[in-house]
Amino acid sequence: MAILGKGLAMPQARNEGLITAIDIGSSKISALIARADDQGELEVLGTGQRESRGVRRGYIADMEATEGAIREAVEQAETIARTNIDHVWVSFSAGGLVSDVAQVEVDLGGVQIEQKDIDELLHQGRRSLNPEGRMVLHAQPTLYTLDGLTGVKNPLGLHADKLGVEIHVIAAEPSPVRNLALCVRSAHLGVRSIVASPIATGASCLTDEDREMGIALVEMGAGVTNVSLFAGGLLVGLSSLPMGCADITDDIASAFNIRRAQAERLKCVHGSAQNSPRDNHEMLEIGSPEEVADGAEPPRISRAQLIQVIRQRLDHWMDAVAKALTDLGYVGPVGRQVVLTGGGAELRGIADYAQGVLGRSVRIGRPRTLAGLPDAHSGPGFATLVGLAQVAASNPAELRPFAAEQTVHRPQSMGVVGRLIAAIRTGY
Secondary structure, eight states: OOBOSTTOBOOOOSOTTEEEEEEEOSSEEEEEEEEEOTTOOEEEEEEEEEEOOSEETTEESOHHHHHHHHHHHHHHHHHHHTOOOOEEEEEEOSSOOEEEEEEEEEEOTTOBOOHHHHHHHHHHHHHHOOOSSOEEEEEEEEEEEETTEEEESOOTTOBOSEEEEEEEEEEEOHHHHHHHHHHHHHTTOEEEEEEEHHHHHHHHHOOHHHHHHOEEEEEEOSSOEEEEEEETTEEEEEEEESOOHHHHHHHHHHHHTOOHHHHHHHHHHHOOSSOOGGGGTOEEEOOOHHHHHTTOOOOEEEHHHHHHHHHHHHHHHHHHHHHHHHHTTOOSOTTOOEEEESGGGGSTTHHHHHHHHHSSOEEEOOOOOOBTOOGGGOSGGGHHHHHHHHHHHHOOOOSSSOOTTOBOOOOSSOTHHHHHHHHHHHOO
């Protein structure tokens, strides 16, 4: 039985054939119930969505409100799927995520490697995740080393004096993870696993070739933007920015003295990252329904004024993304691509705008099509939700069932991560 935090046990699932994913974001909480066949292919049975009422910048700020929204989203998905679920996979997107590689090595004395030797090595790997304040979300064995030879995928049956393994570790600040898990448990759901948002989103939006050759993924959420760097098949760099598309909504509401719901509608229906000469002549009504009902002349603005407010925020936002990419070492050939996803990537013209600012090719990352996935959940704003279900279906090899109480000691040397980032700089 997997353990979630101190004394918190995950209940056994009543229906092992189902996968339920919950994406808890700053603007919405969405749920997806799917069934996986023997090949891991998913069929979506039901989805649900509710406004996020207690999450700020990816962190739980109101336990009761968040728990209520989780419950409602899951109940909606259960009603459509005509089933009940009791355990879930949950995404984590708040700040504090780090990615690193721990290296472990054992002496064999030249013998032929048996499975028990590999098992002992991985056991040593578990023990190498020493406390230093962060909670382990993922700890996956990647490549093995034989007497200094790196890149060995399967050492079984070979001879070696020393056998090593590189363990890909993703960790986070413990308190936000525990708060997230507590909210889910309060909704009477067991937590199968908490998955770092970039891992889930990358599974949905990126191809194997993308992750192998090197690519940047920018998750433009409502309150948080995660900038991730993939290379050599691994997530090798992470940066979290406390900004998102909700800031654009707030700017619009403040600039034109309107309600936030009106500002959100203006952004979604009429907003754009690109302007044109005709925007000066297109007038938009921004009055409230009450003002219209009273017969008052509703105030108007030009579309150019709306786009000007949006662009001011975007300039600041994309400059921060560009700096994060540089800090992560993504400064190689201009042909290297950036993938934009998340709700902010649904803004009209955002890819062309970002391409001009970042000076490299940009595409919008949409989730891969799943059987039964509603059209309303096929946009970039649902990439994490769909990817979370795909991660669950892939049954990833982990060094522990769920390491909610394990913490990771960050090694002084970045090991394979440093080599991969160096490779990106020089043209992987």
